[in-house]
Amino acid sequence: MKKLLLSLITTLLIFSCKEESKKEIVQEDPVAKIIEGIIVPEFPDKTFNIKDFGAVNDGKTDNTNAIKEAIKACTNTGGGKVIIPKGKYLTGPIHLKSNINLHLEEGAEVLFTKDKKAYLPVVHTSYEGVELMNYSPLIYAYKQKNIAVTGKGVFNGQAGKKNWWPWCGAERYGHKEGAPQQKDSINLPTLRKMNEAGTPVAERVFGEGHHLRPTFFEPFECENILVQGVTFTNAPFWVMHPIKSTNITVDGVTVSSHGPNNDGCDPEYSKNVYIKNCLFDTGDDCIAIKSGRNDDGRRVNIPSENIVVENCEMKDGHGGVVMGSEISAGVRNVYVRNCKMDSPNLERAIRIKTNTLRGGFVENVFVKNIEVGQVKEAFLKINTHYGIYANQEGNYMPSIKNIHIEDVKVDNGGKYGILIRGRKANPVKNITFKNVTIKKAKMPMLVEHAEPIQFTNTTINGAKY
Template sequence: MRKLVGCVAIAVFLSASDLRAEESPGWDDVPTIVAAIEAPLIPDGDFPVTDHGAKPDGKTDCRQAIADAIRACHEAGGGRVVVPEGEWYCKGPIHLLSRVNLHLNKGATLQFSNDPDDFLPEVHTRFEGTEVMMWSPPIYAFEQHDIAITGEGVIDGGADDEHWWVWKRSGATDIKRLGEMGEKGVPVSERRFGGSQLRVNFVQPYRCERVLIEGITVHRSPMWCLNPVLCKNVTVRGVTVDSHGPNNDGCNPESCSGVLIEGCFFDTGDDCIAIKSGRNADGRRVGAPSENIVVRNCTMRDGHGGVVLGSEMSGGIRNVFVEDCEMDSPNLERAIRLKSNSMRGGYLRNMQVRNIRVGEVSDAVFRINLVYSEPESGPYPPAVSDVVLENVTAEKCKRPMHLVGLAESPIQGLTIKNCRFGGAKQASLIEHVADLKLEYYSQPEK
């Protein structure tokens, strides 16, 4: 174990990771990555939900009216399904179709039922990185293209300590049973959990192409808030997530390729942004990484982590770029976090972070933990390599860095450049890190 103490440390350790970094995209490639993320192709034309009988009284079930508007829009070749100002009650999920933009005007609220039975029949989804047939997410799309959710309105999942969130405590048996099915390779069609106590994620496009989520506000999600899965070309822009329930991660791209998250505000009950790619054997079976992801100009307040990789990352995560973000709250635990364990396998490779202002975090500014969550060891040690933090400043933290690798798979290729981590109560903790460069790194005295 090594601890970093003192005011300033300047060192250079060269290794094979320097050569690996040359093979991966860098900051000069980010404009190309962003330019390749295609926006949805959605024609002009509005389809108001009121034309199909929806009423904004907060009581009348508008689900069928919204579904009818979506179908009419889709069959006409696409356009905007417009939800005007008012409170619109949905007793069940909204399923998007190709070339449809669900647009919530300013002052509009989609208030979803919090009765799980309203979210049947089962759909093909993922729970914490394992594929399953279970309750539908409140807003869901399966194998569609050119879809969007836009506007200045609010989506409210209605979750609270008596609805959805209570299953955080009581759903352990179902979680274990699903995990065992994933490990045994039970076909997804036979993993039937429609009557279970597994919580749904709020907004989930699944196997979709060209997805836009822009401008909306998210409240009271049952579990993860925004969760594109196995999607290509995803843009999340100008979204506000204010949801403090258990596992209320703000935005979780999962096994997605080409993702831009920009100009968003996160105040959450779990990680603000968590990039994932499937869990354990089931994640390895699907084998789809999350890759080519850009996060920029976002603000993080409460949460377990600001930008996080893992812990469900068995399909691998690579080429993640984070810049120009602000992270500050006594209830924000870490700024940059990578988490996994030897049940996962997979890799976390080429994450580059720059120009991040951290006011206060309650734990470490930068944390990598490869013994996360599951106490038992497994035969699939994850590989972590080529992570660069540059121009990251922090004013207050428990410790600057908490870096714990595995003896059989030490962390490779970490670079901390021109960073200042101040106000630390404890020294950095470093275990099983084989390759670390500190360039003009400052840890001021307490």
């Protein structure tokens, strides 16, 4: 009997230890912990079809009020799904409310009006890392909870060489010499001065008479956000820009937009972000993680953190996954895995950019299982001298450390396999490469002011490091 009891106790102890070991393994996986902690919004089982509120799918009728009334009715009953059925619907900006799932059925296309006055009155938003009052984003939510944009339809910003894009000031995007643009003194220069002076955001009023383009989808100070299945095209500016928000899921989204500054997804001052199964075919960075520009970033002081990017395809864009250049509040805990990047126009796969005016920090970046077909400049570029020739020097020394690259194959490495330009006063620290193969790089690497890279089973142009 004693032997039987001892055997049972031993078995229970072994089982208990195994279970505790499993728990420890789960707890030690930071990616699983981030994903499990993200709240994905759920909605009441109620539907509100915009056609029941007077919407017309002819691509010409203004449906702004019909969509607004459908959202209002849904909100008044506690939330649910606002349906945009098959067809073309012209509208002004859409403002989401808590507990609303804006759902585009397959074959639905939302066309955002080219009438800029429709995006007034101005709202609290941001431009290149600086908060201001400006034209409303095309899809906007301010201080809301549990919101979603889902479905298989298309959001068409209708930006182009005759609408929004010329304001960037580049001839290739339709700007004509002498026409208004964002670099005019009343626009970006004024906003930069307001940033430096600490002007209250309520007094940074732009909009009509100014030329700063709105973002496409912007949840501002929101919680529990889902963007799933939809396509964004012809964006005026940045496409998805969650700012000061938490618990963000971007799943199966297609961004096909080649305008100026058409970044695919730019989490800023945001926490707990999961970007998966997406296709990025963009005119600028595919994903750019940000945290404010200069004094504004330091004023807000909210790092972007706990960001997972996986199973995505970066078809075109300036960078695959980028941190910066608006990075003054810092970025940490970024995980990029199981992604494919391939384009003759893709300049860098992984990029970190800052300077001593932006300052900030980047730490704990883990890149694993990435397939890169072709990049123009470098697979990895870390640059702490970003914009040095445009008077971008200041007194805020950036810090970059703990960048880990593992299981990566690059078929055509471009100009450099690895390009790192740190600072003598604060070198880039703790960069590791494990099981990495980079082929056809014109120069294997150029590294300045960085601790020696730790290589394990890594080859560049056939040479072992």
